Amino acid sequence: MVEVMSDKPVSEYAIRVYLADHERSDKAVEHHIPPRIRALRRSALERFCALGFPSAKREEWRFTNVAPLANTPFHLARQAGAGHLPPGALDKAGVKGLGARRLVFLNGRYDTRLSSPGEMPAGVRIGSLMANLAHADPQAEGRLGESAPWHDHSFVALNTAFIGDGAFIHVPRGVVIEEPILLIFISIAAEHAVVSHPRNLIIAERESQVCVVESYYGPSGETYFTNAVTEIFAGEGARVGHYKLQREGDRAWHMATVGIRQERDSACEAHSAAFGAGFSRNDVTAVLGGAGCSAVLNGLTMISGSQFADNHTRIDHAQPRCESQELYKGIFDERARGVFNGRIIVRQDAQKTSAMQTNKNLLLTGTAMVNTNPQLEIFADDVKCSHGATVGRIDDEHIFYLRARGISFDEARSIMTYAFANDVIRRIKPAPLRVLCEQIVLAVQDVPADFIVTEEK
Amino acid sequence: MQDKSTVKQLANQEYKYGFVTDIEADAIPKGLNEDVIRMISERKNEPDFMLEWRLNAYRHWITMTEPKWANVKYPPIDYQDICYYSAPKAHGQGPRSLDEVDPQLIAVYEKLGIPLRERELLAGVAVDAVFDSVSVATTFREKLSELGIIFCPFSEAVLNQPDLVKQYLGSVVPYTDNYFASLNSAVFSDGSFCYVPKGVRCPMELSTYFRINAAKTGQFERTLIIAGEGSYVSYLEGCTAPMRDENQLHAAVVELVARTNATIKYSTVQNWYPGSKDGKGGIYNFVTKRGKCQGANSKISWTQVETGSAITWKYPGCILLGDNSVGEFYSVAMTNNYQQADTGTKMIHMGKNTRSTIVSKGISAGFGQNTYRGAVKVLRRAEGARNFSQCDSLLIGDRCGAHTFPYIETQNSSGVVEHEASTSRIGEDQLFYCQQRGLSREDAVNMIVNGFCKEVFRELPMEFAVEAQKLLGISLEGSVG
Numbered sequence: 041m042v043e044v045m046s047d048k049p050v051s052e053y054a055i056r057v058y059l060a061d062h063e064r065s066d067k068a069v070e071h072h073i074p075p076r077i078r079a080l081r082r083s084a085l086e087r088f089c090a091l092g093f094p095s096a097k098r099e100e101w102r103f104t105n106v107a108p109l110a111n112t113p114f115h116l117a118r119q120a121g122a123g124h125l126p127p128g129a130l131d132k133a134g135v136k137g138l139g140a141r142r143l144v145f146l147n148g149r150y151d152t153r154l155s156s157p158g159e160m161p162a163g164v165r166i167g168s169l170m171a172n173l174a175h176a177d178p179q180a181e182g183r184l185g186e187s188a189p190w191h192d193h194s195f196v197a198l199n200t201a202f203i204g205d206g207a208f209i210h211v212p213r214g215v216v217i218e219e220p221i222l223l224i225f226i227s228i229a230a231e232h233a234v235v236s237h238p239r240n241l242i243i244a245e246r247e248s249q250v251c252v253v254e255s256y257y258g259p260s261g262e263t264y265f266t267n268a269v270t271e272i273f274a275g276e277g278a279r280v281g282h283y284k285l286q287r288e289g290d291r292a293w294h295m296a297t298v299g300i301r302q303e304r305d306s307a308c309e310a311h312s313a314a315f316g317a318g319f320s321r322n323d324v325t326a327v328l329g330g331a332g333c334s335a336v337l338n339g340l341t342m343i344s345g346s347q348f349a350d351n352h353t354r355i356d357h358a359q360p361r362c363e364s365q366e367l368y369k370g371i372f373d374e375r376a377r378g379v380f381n382g383r384i385i386v387r388q389d390a391q392k393t394s395a396m397q398t399n400k401n402l403l404l405t406g407t408a409m410v411n412t413n414p415q416l417e418i419f420a421d422d423v424k425c426s427h428g429a430t431v432g433r434i435d436d437e438h439i440f441y442l443r444a445r446g447i448s449f450d451e452a453r454s455i456m457t458y459a460f461a462n463d464v465i466r467r468i469k470p471a472p473l474r475v476l477c478e479q480i481v482l483a484v485q486d487v488p489a490d491f492i493v494t495e496e497k
Numbered sequence: 498m499q500d501k502s503t504v505k506q507l508a509n510q511e512y513k514y515g516f517v518t519d520i521e522a523d524a525i526p527k528g529l530n531e532d533v534i535r536m537i538s539e540r541k542n543e544p545d546f547m548l549e550w551r552l553n554a555y556r557h558w559i560t561m562t563e564p565k566w567a568n569v570k571y572p573p574i575d576y577q578d579i580c581y582y583s584a585p586k587a588h589g590q591g592p593r594s595l596d597e598v599d600p601q602l603i604a605v606y607e608k609l610g611i612p613l614r615e616r617e618l619l620a621g622v623a624v625d626a627v628f629d630s631v632s633v634a635t636t637f638r639e640k641l642s643e644l645g646i647i648f649c650p651f652s653e654a655v656l657n658q659p660d661l662v663k664q665y666l667g668s669v670v671p672y673t674d675n676y677f678a679s680l681n682s683a684v685f686s687d688g689s690f691c692y693v694p695k696g697v698r699c700p701m702e703l704s705t706y707f708r709i710n711a712a713k714t715g716q717f718e719r720t721l722i723i724a725g726e727g728s729y730v731s732y733l734e735g736c737t738a739p740m741r742d743e744n745q746l747h748a749a750v751v752e753l754v755a756r757t758n759a760t761i762k763y764s765t766v767q768n769w770y771p772g773s774k775d776g777k778g779g780i781y782n783f784v785t786k787r788g789k790c791q792g793a794n795s796k797i798s799w800t801q802v803e804t805g806s807a808i809t810w811k812y813p814g815c816i817l818l819g820d821n822s823v824g825e826f827y828s829v830a831m832t833n834n835y836q837q838a839d840t841g842t843k844m845i846h847m848g849k850n851t852r853s854t855i856v857s858k859g860i861s862a863g864f865g866q867n868t869y870r871g872a873v874k875v876l877r878r879a880e881g882a883r884n885f886s887q888c889d890s891l892l893i894g895d896r897c898g899a900h901t902f903p904y905i906e907t908q909n910s911s912g913v914v915e916h917e918a919s920t921s922r923i924g925e926d927q928l929f930y931c932q933q934r935g936l937s938r939e940d941a942v943n944m945i946v947n948g949f950c951k952e953v954f955r956e957l958p959m960e961f962a963v964e965a966q967k968l969l970g971i972s973l974e975g976s977v978g
Contacts, residue, residue: 099566103906388896403910406877416901418920421892426919431875431907 148236757792776835779807832865
C-alpha cells in the first residue's frame, strides 16, 4: 500500500477509496491500453500519493481550500447510458446551434449512441480516447502526459492515474476543420459521491486548424467531482481554438487543467466561461515553445451564493518573438469568493516578447470576496510586458447616468454587469457559444433578452 | 562602439564608501545564546523589562525557521558566526555632547559626507549617527527638546523614557512577527527613538546615518517613531558599510505610530555595500518596516531608494487602522551585477475611507534580479477603501530579471483596488531621439532613468533627492552600450 503524504491529515478512508478504485480500474483496462500508458498511470498514482492533497501552505493553493474535497470519499463513477439521463439534460448540456460534430461523455465515458463525430476528412480522428488507445494509435499513446503538469499538480496526477476515456482529436498536416467540435461532459447523480476523470487529447499537426468546445454539465443538489485534463499540441503554424463552458451543479467540485504546448508560428486561444459548481478550479498552462507563437487566454467567471471559483493561468514564453494576450474577468455576487493567479514567465533570450495580462473583478455585494495575484517573471530585456488587476464595484456615476434616463436601479445594475462581462464574451468566436454565454449572463442579471447589443462584424 | 568604453569605466566605478576605520571596538564574542543577550542588555544598563522582552523574543526565535519564500538566493547564514554587539570603545562615559565624540569617528562621518557639525549649523538637519551597534552622536537635541520633541538613541530612550518605550515597543512589529524581526528584537543594539508631542510640527528633518564598520558583525538597529495627535515629522535614513569579502547581516526593525491627524514621512537611501562585480561579499539587508496609522486622518508615507546591499528583503508597510488614514509607498530599487532585491509593500486597509498609493520603480542591470512583492488587503470593515498601485520595471541588459508578485485581497466591495505593472527596456528609438539632439548616449540613459524614477524622487526631501540621483547614476551608467 502506498503511503499518502499530505500537509494536513485527510480522511484515510477517502484515499483508500481512490486506491481501491485505481486497482479495480487498472484490471479493467489491462487489455485495452498500451503498456506505456499503464506505466504512466502507475507513476502518476505514485506521484499523487507523494504530493498528497494540497494545503493552503502551498503557494499555488494559498486561497483555495480543498480539505472538504480531500475528506469526502469519491467513488469512481460507473458507466452510464442514455437511459440514465434526466429528460432534457442533453439539450441543457449542449450549445444550441453547435452539434454537427458532437461527442458526448456520460460520467467521463464516451457514449457512441449520443455522439455524432460527423464526416471526417482523410486522416482526421475525432472520437474516444479509449478506443484509439485500444487500437494502438501511436499519436494518442505518444503524446499523453506531455503537456499536463502531472508531476507537480495533485489533481492532474490523480487524473493521469485514472487515464481512461475522454476525447481524442487528431488533425493531420494542412487539414482545416471549420465546424467547432462540441464535447459534452455530463455527470449523472448516484447514491454516493462519484468522481470522473475525463482526459482529452487534441493534436493539431503542422498548418492545420481546429476548434474545440468543451461543455461540462451536472445535476444540482448533488455532490460529485469532475477532475478533467485536456492536453493540446499545436504544431508549426497550426491554429487551435479551445473553449470551455462550465455549468456544473451547485454542489459539484470541478477541477480542470488545460495544458497547451505550441510550436513555431502556431496560434492558440483558450477561453473559459465558468458559471457553475460549488467549487471550481481552472488551470491553464501554455508553453510557447517555438519562435513567433501567439496565445490568447480569456476567461469569464460569474458566480453567486456561496460558490467559489479559482482561475490559475501560466504562460511560459520560452522562445523569442512570441505574443500573448490574457483577459480574465470575474463577477462575484452574494457571498461568492474568487481567486485569480496569472503568471507570465519570459525566459532568458525570449527577446521581442509581448505579453499583456489583465484581470478585472466586479464585486456586486459587500460580502463577495476576491484574491488576485497577477505575476510577471522576466529574464529577457527586449520585451514589452504589462499586467493590470482591478477590484471594484459598479461606479455610482454610471448608475446615475442610466437612472437619469429613466432606467430602474436594478436594471441599471444589470446592464452595467452585462457590459462588464460582454468585454470577454465578444471575444468568443463561435457565434452559438457567444450567444449562449450572453443569454446566461442576461438571464442571471434579469435583463430583457432584446437588450442584446449585436456586435458589428 | 565608442561609448561602450566610457560606459564600462563608469560601470566599474567602485563603491566609494568602502573604507574601514580603525577604531578600537568593544565587541562581545561571536555567537548567539541567552548569555549573549544578557550581556548585551547588561552593557546597555537596561531595565529588567527590556531584558525580559529580549529573552522572550529569543525564545520565540529559536522555534522559528528562516523564511524561504522570497525570490532571492543565498547560502545558509550561520547565526553563530556573527558578532551581535560591537561599539566604538568609549572614553569612560558615553559622549555627553558632540565635542566629546571621538574625533576619529567624526572624521568617518565627514568622509561619508555627513558633516555632523555643518549639518547642525547649515542644513538644519538633526542627525543621529549609528556606528556599528551604538549611536555615537545626536545633534540638535537641545533645540528639539524645547519643542518637546524627544530625539535620541534608542538605548537612552530605554533608560530615560521607559514608559513610552514599554507602551510602543513591539506594538507595530511584535517580536513574534517574522524570523528577522524576532532576531532583531532579541539582539538589537541601538537605533533612533523619536517622540513628537501633540500638535507639534517638527521644524527640521530628522536623520539617522547607519554604518557597519567592524568585520563579522551584524547590525541590528531598531527605530521607533511616535507622532502624537496632529503632529508632523519627516525622518531620513541613510546607510553605508565597508567593502568586505564575506557577507554581513543587517536585520533592522522600524516601527512608526501615527496618532489622529498626525503625519510621518520616512525616507531611506540605502547604500550598503552591494558586493563586488562578481557577486562576492555585500550586505544581506533583511528589514522589517511597518507603520500604524492609529488615529483618524493620519498619514504615513514611505519613500525608499535602494541601490546597495547584495540582497534586499524589505517590505515597508502601513496598517491603515484609523478612518480616512492614508498610506503611501514610493520606491526605486536598483540591482546591478549580482545584486538581488525582493522588495515591496503591504497596505492593510482596516478603517473606513482609507487610501493607499504604491509607486514602485525597479531597475535591473547586469545579472541583477529585482522583485516587487506587494500586498493590498481590504478587510471587511474597510468601507470605501481606495488603492492605486503602479509597478514599473526597466531592464538594462539581457541577463537580468524583473519580477512582479502583487497580492490583492479584497473583502469589501465598496473599495476600488487597481494594480498596473509594466516591464520594458530603454528603447533604441528613445536613445536615438536624444542622441540626435546632441546628448551623449550616457546622458540620454541617465535622463531616461531619472525620468523613469521622477515620481519617486520628487517625494524625497531635497538633500536626499540629489544624493539619490547621483547614486543611481553611479550604479547605472555602465550598463548600457
